[in-house]
Amino acid sequence: MNLTTALARFLIFPGLLFALPAAWFFLWVERKAVARMQGRFGPPFMQPFFDFIKLLGKSTPPRSGIAGLLMRAWPLIAVSAAAGAVGLLPVLPASGGFEGDLILLLALLELPSMCIIAAGFSSRSIFGEIGSAREAALSVSYNVVFLLAIVSIAASQHTFRLEALAQAPATPLYWLGILAIAVCLPAKLHINPFSLPNAEQEIYSGPITEYAGPELAMWELSHGLEWVAATGLVATLAAPHLTTWWLAALVFILLSFAVVFLLSVVAAATARLQIDTTVRFYWQCTLIFAVLAISSALFMRLRS
């Protein structure tokens, strides 16, 4: 029973069968929202899917040696990590099966950006290396806030179990933590105003400049799955505790969509910030909220 539930969670909902269409849908929502904000019509509904299929049919430049092997491996690792992160999200109530904890989820969420950094350096392209260096600097900045916010939520609930966190009653502290996570999402997803690592046109395409064909398709897919996982994390934390499974799934999907839409509107309304401005933003402005959240969480824990 436990094994079937775990498999169903990984393969069907919120796993692969849901995550793949959702990834393409969220990529479309992002492009469409930006286009509408700019007074354009934007791409047709199936566009990310067509892009994916087309990229699968393209050839790749010949790569040899260990560096070539690594370059082929990074996008696959990124896709599997992102898909695993989506599969771990505690959407359905009391599902049993394999219960990964918050630490595993955070590790899987972090793996795609690690892969991007490694991919940029192993491609030996100057633009890839600049993009990777920026991604590393960005990652060091936003992850402090991101992790502190999540730890503050976990500390206030005395647990690292995802199920318990998703069902936790909402307190002002809890909402402060969710807000801090949401502030980190644009940097995690590389969208404006924190689109530095893959700065289109400015440094060609950043870490993925040298990628082509099916490998690029995997990067696009992992980006889409990151959208699903990151917005899904906010959605599961913010969703009210529901016992009906279809209602829980519906609320999860609607909340994810709302977060995606909000992030796309922010992306369309802002321009790319410089690296020093970005780092200063996270270290000076948002760190205060995260420190406030975690210190009050620890204080409440000491009192109780």
Add this chain to the structure above:
Amino acid sequence: MNLWNKLMCYSRRHSPWIFHMNSGSCNGCDIELVASLSPRYDAEQLGVRLEGSPRHADILCITGPVTHNSVEAIKTVYSQVCGPKAVVAIGSCPATTNVFIDSRTLDGPLDKHVPVDVFVPGCPPRPDAIIQGVARAAEILAARGNTAPAAAPPEVISIGGASNCEANCHVASVASAQHTAASAQSEVQP
């Protein structure tokens, strides 16, 4: 033709990613290419995406009369685009070297160096014509599949019915350009 091939053809036709390259252009055609992505013409409706890296692109859009300095760059970038690929020559310059003909700084026209699939003549061509040229190149890509560029004669895009435009005829290109500039019809309604 099985289902996968049909899907692949359809996807190639609906997802042309372009890379823009300037081979010594006066910047007129470059501005028109950017205008074709603007809210007024919105080429993204056809799935067109301007890519930063030639590795990601399917269609290479080249403007300019091909100066001596740019020949090696054109060949390098053409080899960096992964197949199946197509080349769209934008403006009269890559087709005929236009008013710069017989200049000692030029090594044009473009089809001396890389196989060109679609010519979009005009000085500069209207954004509608550029979008039509890219769409035509995407159709060529879908039909061609994974085979190498064939020796088929390149196509000439002309909006407004000026269909007798010879790719190597300077006068015809300029006439077509004037005709194109005069026609205010829009192929893609915003």
